[in-house]
Amino acid sequence: MKFAQEFRKSLQQEGYPQKWIDSAVPYGQLKKCLKKVTKELQEIGLDKDTLSQLTASQRDPSAVAFHYHLDGKAADSKHFRPRLTFFIHIKDGVVVDAELTPPTRDFLKQIASKTVDVEDTSATHDPGQANPAADPNGAPHVPHSEEEPVPIQQVEVPLVFDSEFFEILQTDVSNLDALQEEEQKRLGKEITLLGREINQATIPSKGRRARGDLETWRNIFELYLDARIFFSTRESDHGSRTSTQAVEQLRWFQDQVLSKKLIHGLKLENSRQAYSRFLNMNALLLQILKFQEINNLAVTKILKKFDKRTSLGVSREFPVTIKSHRLLAGSVAKDLCAQMSNDLISVVPQLDDYLCPICFAVAYWPVRLDCEHVFCSRCLVKMCRKGERFCPLCRADVILRAGLEHFDSARAAFLREYFPKEVKEKIRANERERNREIFGPDYSDSLCSVM
Ligand SMILES: [Zn+2]
Ligand SMILES: [Zn+2]
Structure with missing residues (x-):
């Protein structure tokens, strides 16, 4: 199945709230925009093969041909501007770089002549300087030759649809981050509240039933910690779980609770209600995790597609440039689990402590x-x-x-x-x-x- 289809299907099947679906990564829109990006680049002679050839030639640090850079320091800190900058040798008004195709050379010559007074660095190579390849913003190296070194001109290629593409993607990732933050806060409040209720219900001095329920909650939470549903602190499998693993672990936990007849052990009505709320919370956390995963995958897929069509190498740059603390960092499940053990599980004291x-x-x-x-x-x-x-x-x-x-x-x-x-x-x-x-x-x- 194609990813676009798979993505749409899983958004429909998982029973996500409409609000979530509306903020999901607009994969189709991005794909359409990517077509325009490809066309735009093709029109100026920068098809993917030309660009990939240029990228290959860059392995030789003396022949830096271009930089593609997602500028994170744009005036509006929420958005960034992609910049495609070429370093070209111009001699007697003619672009001489051998790797470039004739239409690309023509195009670069045209914009170079327009931006000559602004961008002309005309830097000639000083052999005493450090390798300029180490500094992406520095002046590139001019190859040695017996003749006078050919001046290098820095030319920024204006790309309309490229900017549009990242504008859409960045806006969506920011929206998803905000949505996840909202869900995290909401669920976090519920966790704290439930913890307080269980704590109140099971104060041992309240009587035999409270003491019995306290013991049962202790067993339930012990199993829950053993299950390490969303996050593992064990050395062998340390870190966040995938949603598939989490489903499995959650099932194991529920089976254990059933087979040990722990729910029957909860004698107070409050405790039973609290248990079903606890299960609902875990189901919601699982849904958040799944939604995050599928959107994260959509971002990865579209960036890979972008690179396949353009050879600009954005799948490396984008995740670094973008500021996403939740969607791309995947910290929500981890944070909520930490809160679960602080505000909920700890209200039922565990002997281990x-x-x-x-x-x-x-x-x-x-x-x-x-x-x-x-x-x-x-x-x-x-x-x-x-x-x-x-x-x-x-x-x-x-x-x-x-x-x-x-x-x-x-x-x-x-x-x-x-x-x-x-x-x-x-x-x-x-x-x-x-x-x-x-x-x-x-x-x-x-x-x-x-x-
Ligand atoms: Zn001792
Ligand atoms: Zn000590």
């Missing part, structure tokens, strides 16, 4: 050292006994300075409220360990006597 970095059990009683690192009191006692002075995480000299005032009682209360099971288990483990120290390694408490 409260473990002692030494024994990997819940850090109870929590001792907060002067360096702000928190350990369980048991591990700290053992470090003191061994005469260790430095925090194992940051190497600050803080351990021997720890005293009663370093007990973090606010955190202890929080842990008792949010992780009652884990705290009880840790207290028992601490007691067992202490008793073994007192009564010897064969000591076993009643709980373990069965073993």
Whole structure:
């Protein structure tokens, strides 16, 4: 299937809001404009073969023939102006460059004669200078010859449709960026709101059902983090996911939630509603990602087509020149995922965030050292006994300075409220360990006597 068709079809099939479809990359319009660009260049003898031949000849730095440059520093900072500048040798009023075809030479001669007083650089080569090819705006190098060096003239070729093409493309990319920003803000607000609601509903002191739902949300979010749906922080597949991968991961997550019967575990009506809103959010995020991908692809395709027809090399220059923080940078999914973990997932405390970095059990009683690192009191006692002075995480000299005032009682209360099971288990483990120290390694408490 041709890309234009494929693009149109996927815009129709995915159920995007009309507003999105209206701002999608105007691929057909750009294609039509590209025809005019090609024709315009052909008329002045700059067909793609001539230009590609000239590009090939530029590998020799002494024979820079032209620069095509998307000028990002135009007066209106939102738009840029493409500039096609030729460096030609003119001798006795005649363009002498061998690579150029006769009609191109004629054309360049014509505009050169009009712009002679403005653009004439007449720079002759100074052998002491650095290679001018390194500086795209510098005066080009004139080949050595026994005769007097031929002066070089810089000629800018006016291109009407070329400017029009980039005007359309740039305007659309800016519009798409604005649209994505708007969607990002809207979804971001919803994420924060949902986080607050779940937080309110699951305060443990509100009763048994709140505590049960808190536990279920914790399991749901744990699975969600494991799924790494839109973004992976794992070393093996670090980075943003494609929409195809995201669909797969989202499906895995939903299957897991179903097979573990977690939705049944949500007893409060508020929690159930929150879960379906959470799923809708993910579906919307997926849609944003898909829309971004297909438009991004459309930009890549049209620029490739542009280069194929003109040999001007824009597919390299355009993405660098254009200022697109969202569409081309693809940061929306990443940003929203970050917000999801800050404003939503973190409202249901995860045990991983409260473990002692030494024994990997819940850090109870929590001792907060002067360096702000928190350990369980048991591990700290053992470090003191061994005469260790430095925090194992940051190497600050803080351990021997720890005293009663370093007990973090606010955190202890929080842990008792949010992780009652884990705290009880840790207290028992601490007691067992202490008793073994007192009564010897064969000591076993009643709980373990069965073993
Ligand atoms: Zn510990
Ligand atoms: Zn530390």
